[in-house]
Amino acid sequence: MTRYLCIHGHFYQPPRENPWLEAIECQDSAFPYHDWNERVAAECYAPNAMARILCGDGRIVDIVNNYARISFNFGPTLLAWMAEKMPEVLAALVEADRQSCARHAGHGSALAQAYNHMILPLANPRDKHTQVFWGIRDFEHRFGRRPEGLWLPETAADTPTLEVLAEHGIKFTVLSPFQASRVRSLKGGPWSDVNGGRVDPSRPYLVKLPSRRALAVFFYDAPVSKAVAFERLLNSGEAFAARLMDGYDDARQRDQLMHIATDGESYGHHHRYGEMALAYALHHIETQQLARLTNYGEYLATHPPTMEAQIHERSAWSCPHGVRRWHSDCGCNSGSRPGWHQRWRQPLRDALDWLRDQVAPRYEAGLAPFLPDPWAARDAYIDVILDRSDTSVARFFEYQARRPLTAEEQVTCLRLLEMQRHAMLMYTSCGWFFDELSGLETVQVLQYAGRVVQLARNALDLDLEPAFLDRLEKARSNLPEHRDGRHIYLKFVKPAMMDREKIGAHFAVSSLFENYPDRARIYRFIFELEHRELLEAGKARLIVGRSKVTFEATRAADVLSYAALHFGDHNVNAGVQLFRGEEAFQQMLAEFREAFGRADFPQIIRLLDRHFGESNYSLKNLFRDEQRRVLNQILVATRDDLEARYRTITDQYLPLMRFLKDLNAPLPAGLKTAAEFIANAELRRQFEADNPDLTRLDVLVREVTEGGVELQRDVLAYAIKTHLDRRLERLTAAPEDGAELARTAGVAAVVRALNVEVNLWKTQNLYFQLLRDVAPGRRDQARAGDPVAREWLTHFVLLGECLGFNVNGLAA
Incomplete structure (x- = not known):
């Protein structure tokens, strides 16, 4: 058997x-x-x-x-x-x-x-x-x-x-x-x-x-x-x-x-x-x-x-009560919050069921003039989700539409299909699995519901939000500060909603820090630049322009005018509005030019208010990743300034610090902070360099090890991982480069002595390719007496030992 x-x-x-x-x-x-x-x-x-x-x-x-x-x-x-x-x-x-x-x-x-x-x-x-x-x-x-x-x-x-x-x-x-x-x-x-x-x-x-x-x-x-x-x-x-x-x-x-x-x-x-x-x-x-x-x-x-x-009907592997975990307070939860209830689960599901059932017949009616079978079209829409290209979208309408559709009619259809997609995404199981209504997973499904509400408003001119919020209010949070589903929606979902002005504001503000090409993709938005003028004076920068922005999923497009002013550091003001015609745009552009030419920044702020009204934006309105990138760019100067100040301190008191070390006496807190800041900064800079100074690295590692320096382990581990990944990529591309192999082995040896836990997954994978495909031939050459192959093999074995490989079989 x-x-x-x-x-x-x-x-x-x-x-x-x-x-x-x-x-x-x-x-x-x-x-x-x-x-x-x-x-x-x-x-x-x-x-x-x-x-x-x-x-x-x-x-x-x-x-x-x-x-x-x-x-x-x-x-x-x-x-x-x-x-x-x-x-x-x-x-x-x-x-x-x-x-x-x-x-x-x-x-x-x-x-x-x-x-x-x-x-x-x-x-x-x-x-x-x-x-x-x-x-x-x-x-x-x-x-x-x-x-x-x-x-x-x-x-x-x-x-x-x-x-x-x-x-x-x-x-x-x-x-x-x-x-x-x-x-x-x-x-x-x-x-x-x-x-x-x-x-x-x-x-x-x-x-x-x-x-x-x-x-x-x-x-x-x-x-x-x-x-x-x-x-x-x-x-x-x-x-x-x-x-x-x-x-x-x-x-x-x-x-x-x-x-x-x-x-x-x-x-x-x-x-x-x-x-x-x-x-x-x-x-x-x-x-x-x-x-x-x-x-x-x-x-x-x-x-x-x-x-x-x-x-058993309506049964599942993670709920002994059937599938009640996803619609009622059955007792299933993470166990980490004793005393909390999950009575919010049923009102949440009821609210989403109501929203789904409100949009379904209107979806049918909205698509019927264009697509003969709206539900078959929803099934077929998966091919568009898998491939958002113009060819894929055209193929979808070719098979699904009653007749050739105008661009505006296609936008309507795509909005309704996206509404249905999000009406299913809002039922993702994790929204009910955990303990609290305000948890990340539940807020995520509420964001999908918010997108359904927004698309219903855009495609059907139907405002379902007030009645939806009334139903959400019945779902009660365990946390007094979050109250109920209505409050959570208004606190976490409503501010996350994107409209054309918010999207345009991101483009305007980020344009101060990045020179976008004439056609740029930012997430699922395509920006096609129609006019851009950048003015600079010292630290101050002013950008005025207009761009067509298209949302890839629905093909909805608008032309936006914008202006953004950067005073320096984190101080940014921007405004966005729908393009109002060439004459109005040129008039606005001339006014901004004249005010910036006089460095009249109060007047520029007044112009932003006059032309864009209340649509005033700052760095806070950037999408989170771009916001971090811009802030890091701004903070480079701050970091450099701090490093220079700390280095002045360590240079001034270096003899005293060495004397205290010889006596095994602790450093005063201020000196210790300065020394650790400089040591971590120099280590990071060495690993960020293409070819670090191995002699200096060796000294640094010995100093931090013997001196008990507190390392910024996560930051250093990431810098080391990136450095080793890059070196092994070069080595796999040119394995015959003995000098590169020797340098890589040297860096790996220093890393091993540093005793920082590094994610070597990619580095080891690349080394394994060389171990499998290149090393056997070099071993045979070394055994035949080739001195170059012997030296190559020596460094390769050292590198393998540092990366945690059993390389006993490579002996020459």
Whole structure:
């Protein structure tokens, strides 16, 4: 009897994009990363694509793609982010699926997922259909094949949901064993009660549906899955492998499948180095021939169900009360806030249901003059979401429209379709999962709702906001300062809403600090410059111009006039308005020129007020990332000034500081602060340089180590990572460059002595390429007596040792 093993990872992050920018803004809580997607990707998604296998002394002996040997699904909205921000990781996923197809008789290991993690049993029939359709279409776009299986968000299932999967040709899904109600042989006979997770997880089951369709279901092994997710099983690859092997039962006189399912983020994000435990366990099980690795598609093809099952309706893996976690105060929460309630969940869902049902018939009526089947058009709109190009949009209207549409009619259609997209995004499950109405995830779904409200106003001239706020008011926060849903919406959603003036203000203010090309993309907005005039006098700068701005998603466009004045430092004033014609614009331009020529800044402020009224903007109105970039630019001079002052102090008191050090006496607080500031600044500057002074670096490292200097570890770690990544990129491009290799090995040796924890993931990956593809040839040349190859190999071995590799096999 053969033992089969399948490990499934559900990889997902809630959409974090600003609904107006269609991008994630800087999230300080994710520091030193830009945002939480980037952080989780760096800790989990990327490491699993290049997972380290270690030898007994903890050094790297191999790097493998975990995804090629497990079953996995990624949320479509996460893949959309990855395609833009980490395309190399997405490419590794696609390659892993290709390899798994070759390994498993044409059955790929990747599964699709319902589009934006909506709890499908709580969705209306139309949304169920579109969520599955979009999930499948997104999968086809990314992986180039039809999916066999589909992951249900939170494994939330009921019969209508399974019907939709079967209707779309999905062969199987994965559920919690606690969702199984009863089972019996497909040949008939009595039903066996398997409530409480007592279903045998080692085989697939068939769920027969009222439509006479059927769907296979795999119920995962709950105890081992729980141990992976919550019991620190991933602390040891050996223990993980042993626990997986304990899941088999010799009493089963047949082939059996051991399979687990957890959040994929367990492997590296929730449990540090979890991806290495996974890689080791799979390597150990496979090399020792303890079990055969498989995936669900292959196992289903070779072991079709012999048992049928019935599931608990409206059940999920993360709520023992069915799916009440997403609509009521069922008692499920994070457990970190005793005494808090979640009574806000039902009023929130009621408010969103009301909003959805208000816009649905108006969406139909609004599109009917242009598109014969508005709901089929919504399904097909996924192809536009996946490709916003003019060609894609034209192709969509060619197939969907009754007749050729004017540009204005296309804008109306796109606004209504975007309204429907956001009306589904606002049901992303994370909005209800946690403890508090004002939490980030819930505010995110309220922002999607705010976008629906705005698009309804723009496309339908329909103001739903007052009635929507009345309903939100019934959702009560746990925090007195946030009161209720109305207050939270007005506090966090309303200020985040973008209109053409706010977007134009960003362009105007940022134009003072960046010389944009005539056609510039800022997030999902396209700016086409029609006129720009920049005037400068000392620190003061004035820019006056006009630009056409187009929102890529809806193709809505306006021409805006703007003016912005920078006095120096952080002092900026700007105004924006709709373009009022060439004559008015030239008159305004002449007035600003005349006032700036006289350096009459009070008059310029008055002109801003007169021409732009109350639409006055400053650095506070920049989008967060640009705001940080501009502030950093402004603060460079401040940082340089501080460094010069601190250096004066350290230079003046250096003899005293050395004397105190010889006596092992503590430095006074002021001197200690100055010395640490200068040491960190000089270290950072060395690593930011293309070729640091290794002699000076060595002295600095010895001084900070012996002097107990408090290092700015996060800042230095980032500078070192960036420096080493850049050096290894150069080295892989020109591996024959012995001088570059020697310098790189020297820097790595200094870094090792500095004892700062650095993310070496990319650096190690590049080194591994050289170790695999270049080093064997150089070793052979060195053994044949080539002195250049011998010297190259010496530096390469040193570099590998510094980067944590086992390079014993490279001895010349």
